[in-house]
Amino acid sequence: MAHRWKNDLSPADATPPWAYLSRRALMLGAAGAGLAGLARPLAAATDDALKPNDWDEITSYNNYYEFGTNKGDPAKNAHMLTTSPWSVRIDGLVDRPGNYDFADIMSEMTIEERIYRLRCVEAWSMVVPWNGFELADLLAMAGVQDGARYVAFETVLRPQEMPGVRFPVLDWPYVEGLRLDEALHPLTIMATGLYGKPIPNQNGAPLRLVVPWKYGFKSIKSVVRITLTDTQPPTSWNKAGPREYGFYSNVNPNVDHPRWSQATERRIGGGLFAGREPTQMFNGYGDQVAALYDGMDLAENF
Amino acid sequence: MIDSLNRLVRRVPVSALYIAGALPPFVLFYMAATGRLGVEPIEALEHELGALGLKLLIVTLAITPLRRFVGLNLLRFRRALGLLTFYYISCHLLVWLFLDVQIAGQIWADIIKRPYITIGMAAWVLMIPLAVTSNNRSVRVLGPRWRQLHRLTYGAAILGAIHFVMLRKGFQLEPLIYLAVILVLLGLRLTPKRPRSTAGIGFRP
Numbered sequence: 001m002a003h004r005w006k007n008d009l010s011p012a013d014a015t016p017p018w019a020y021l022s023r024r025a026l027m028l029g030a031a032g033a034g035l036a037g038l039a040r041p042l043a044a045a046t047d048d049a050l051k052p053n054d055w056d057e058i059t060s061y062n063n064y065y066e067f068g069t070n071k072g073d074p075a076k077n078a079h080m081l082t083t084s085p086w087s088v089r090i091d092g093l094v095d096r097p098g099n100y101d102f103a104d105i106m107s108e109m110t111i112e113e114r115i116y117r118l119r120c121v122e123a124w125s126m127v128v129p130w131n132g133f134e135l136a137d138l139l140a141m142a143g144v145q146d147g148a149r150y151v152a153f154e155t156v157l158r159p160q161e162m163p164g165v166r167f168p169v170l171d172w173p174y175v176e177g178l179r180l181d182e183a184l185h186p187l188t189i190m191a192t193g194l195y196g197k198p199i200p201n202q203n204g205a206p207l208r209l210v211v212p213w214k215y216g217f218k219s220i221k222s223v224v225r226i227t228l229t230d231t232q233p234p235t236s237w238n239k240a241g242p243r244e245y246g247f248y249s250n251v252n253p254n255v256d257h258p259r260w261s262q263a264t265e266r267r268i269g270g271g272l273f274a275g276r277e278p279t280q281m282f283n284g285y286g287d288q289v290a291a292l293y294d295g296m297d298l299a300e301n302f
Numbered sequence: 303m304i305d306s307l308n309r310l311v312r313r314v315p316v317s318a319l320y321i322a323g324a325l326p327p328f329v330l331f332y333m334a335a336t337g338r339l340g341v342e343p344i345e346a347l348e349h350e351l352g353a354l355g356l357k358l359l360i361v362t363l364a365i366t367p368l369r370r371f372v373g374l375n376l377l378r379f380r381r382a383l384g385l386l387t388f389y390y391i392s393c394h395l396l397v398w399l400f401l402d403v404q405i406a407g408q409i410w411a412d413i414i415k416r417p418y419i420t421i422g423m424a425a426w427v428l429m430i431p432l433a434v435t436s437n438n439r440s441v442r443v444l445g446p447r448w449r450q451l452h453r454l455t456y457g458a459a460i461l462g463a464i465h466f467v468m469l470r471k472g473f474q475l476e477p478l479i480y481l482a483v484i485l486v487l488l489g490l491r492l493t494p495k496r497p498r499s500t501a502g503i504g505f506r507p
Contacts, residue, residue, distance in 0.1 A: 053341075060341055167473075169472040170473075237471075240471075259416055260412070261412065264405070266342075268341050273401065276403075276404060
């Protein structure tokens with residue numbers, strides 16, 4: 001690792017539990033007072049734009065199609081997933097291929113808090129205080145060989161624990177991929193926690209990828225396999241809709257999804273009268289990652 | 303059984319349907335404004351209103367086949383159901399315009415550039431003449447042309463279902479079920495009419 005990434009969002013930006021708990025208590029009171037509840041979104045609009053979303057927002061509004069396609073389905077169904085014991089198979093072009101036990105990985109890794117913006121391809125966004133470790137550290141544990149150019153990831157597939165996979169919404173298991181330099185970038189982490197607690201199942205327990213400058217679907221959940229390859233690996237959404245989802249899927253307000261604009265996004269948590277905000281190139285991480293794509297046509301390589 | 307059901311249904315005033323049908327958008331709006339529709343109330347409200355409209359359109363389309371194949375006569379509710387469908391879809395459109403997109407330039411760009419929005423808008427536009435002519439005077443003035451005009455309902459239903467199929471990501475079952483139900487209800491209208499009465503003619507002395 002050339003350099004470690006420095007967080008521009010401090011722990012002070014994370015909502016302390018007393019703040020969101022009291023806000024919820026206020027909400028209940030407001031709801032009781034009838035239309036006074038309308039006041040909440042107006043108050044929220046004046047909040048700091050980079051304040052992380054609260055626990056409820058992050059854990060109740062999820063895309064994890066293995067548990068159902070509605071936003072509330074993962075929170076409802078993901079408790080069925082067994083996350084312990086858990087191991088990650090790391091193979092392909094590595095010096096030490098094998099099944100790495102989750103507990104062994106955790107004992108080797110340095111866990112840090114990373115407060116990242118998350119921009120979904122569906123044009124909504126959140127700010128999430130993740131806990132996790134740099135993917136580069138995990139890959140170093142396995143020893144990346146010289147010929148490796150890409151990293152392929154795979155989500156667990158357990159039909160008896162995942163009601164959503166009964167229907168072929170996607171070609172299961174969910175697979176994703178990164179170029180090796182993207183995977184080794186210090187911004188790229190494997191998240192294992194949220195707000196200092198173990199990551200809930202609906203958010204991708206026990207460990208998931210987080211690549212904050214790409215659309216959320218690139219940040220594959222509940223990873224069971226990581227394969228180093230010399231060829232570009234297939235990715236689930238690209239297989240489902242090659243015209244709509246490219247391999248790179250970098251957040252880019254100038255390249256629209258064929259079915260909707262990517263120029264703006266709505267921050268979750270603003271309530272019924274929240275406006276849209278402009279989407280930032282590379283989700284605001286351009287200073288750190290734009291150099292990875294020097295000379296590339298990002299409209300062509302979307 | 304059907305006769306007693308028909309008698310029962312005849313006692314329900316149409317006005318009750320108008321009143322009950324008018325309430326859900328207000329209830330949903332209140333729920334959305336007070337955090338009872340989850341953490342993304344705009345999307346929830348928009349989708350709920352769209353789905354309600356599509357469901358009501360299916361009920362409206364079921365009235366003719368129900369009368370023909372089951373003998374259940376709900377014809378007197380059809381106008382109310384049609385108008386309520388238009389009301390829900392108009393609310394759905396208003397939420398999209400004023401709460402979801404909000405930006406005037408992006409609204410127009412979306413309508414012309416995004417096929418699923420173009421199709422949804424077309425379905426709503428098809429319903430305008432139907433809503434405007436849903437009164438006794440129009441039926442009288444237009445005569446047989448009123449029936450022809452109101453076949454636009456079929457087009458609006460198909461476009462509405464396609465709009466729903468297109469906006470989902472991946473291969474999803476739910477919108478395809480809506481589309482299939484609509485196609486079946488329209489297909490039933492193509493079956494030859496009154497096979498029993500033509501058979502009966504042969505037995506007449």
